[in-house]
Amino acid sequence: MRATNGRADILRAARNTFARKGYDGASIRDIAQEAGLSLSALYYYFPSKQDALYELITKAFEWYIEHANGVIEDAGDSEVDRVASLIRFVVRYRAQNGLISRVTLRDTERLDPEKYEKIRELQRVSRAILTDVLAKGMETGVFRIENPDLAGRAILSILNSIPLWYREGGPLDIPALERSYTAYCLRLLGYQELAGEFDRLLNLPLNEDGTATFIESETAAVNG
Known part of the structure; x- marks a missing residue:
């Protein structure tokens, strides 16, 4: 089943947060802030990090x-x-x-x-x-x-x-x-x-550019 835009947005925020802080250094609140959501809205999709x-x-x-x-x-x-x-x-x-x-x-x-x-x-x-x-x-x-x-x-x-x-x-x-x-x-x-x-x-044909599309494009920077 394809993810909704909201779910994809949260996954993208989770990716950015985990990449920047690591799993142990990240909190569910960090993911919510990255996604621009309240904690209650995030919990609707994911009960935990x-x-x-x-x-x-x-x-x-x-x-x-x-x-x-x-x-x-x-x-x-x-x-x-x-x-x-x-x-x-x-x-x-x-x-x-x-x-x-x-x-x-x-x-x-x-x-x-x-x-x-x-x-x-x-x-x-x-x-x-x-x-x-x-x-x-x-x-x-x-x-x-x-x-x-x-x-x-x-x-x-x-x-x-x-x-x-x-x-x-x-x-x-x-x-x-x-x-x-x-x-x-x-x-x-x-x-x-x-x-x-x-x-x-x-030069063999390769019909893949390698970009994973399940949560769209990546953020260029992970620091900050």
Whole structure:
């Protein structure tokens, strides 16, 4: 069911507040102030900041899973094309969604055990999008790896560091990030034909700009 504008506004306020203050440093009152609502109006949607964090992280993972699967499907049957396209998509996703990325990567473990276990399952599903392709590439000899799960974790760890330092308007733009990170990750996988077709992989059609749309655009600044 699609969120109402009010619910989306609160999720956006929760994202901004958690990104700026961290889950422990934020209060439900802070979220209400960010959203421009009274506490009673906010409680109508979310009884606690725990509930707001859980829905925010859940929607982020669900959006990512849906769109990452779409990227894989559009890339065709080649494991190399699929992995290169997915790497480029994740670069865009992490660069375009720094605030929500910081919240999901930093504050997920602040959820209570029941909610956390549900998010862990979404984490496993999202990680399997990459590792399943790596496993097929390992079987066919395209990727020279011994353990697709460990290789997938290594790649995602590299890509997940982007929102920790990337800022729009800095010395590197997103196309430059795509080029560098795609090269790094394919080398990590032992892919041997990189020099011969790297430009082709970077020019594969990618109908995703990476911007998560479930709560609209991000606020540029998180300090203040």
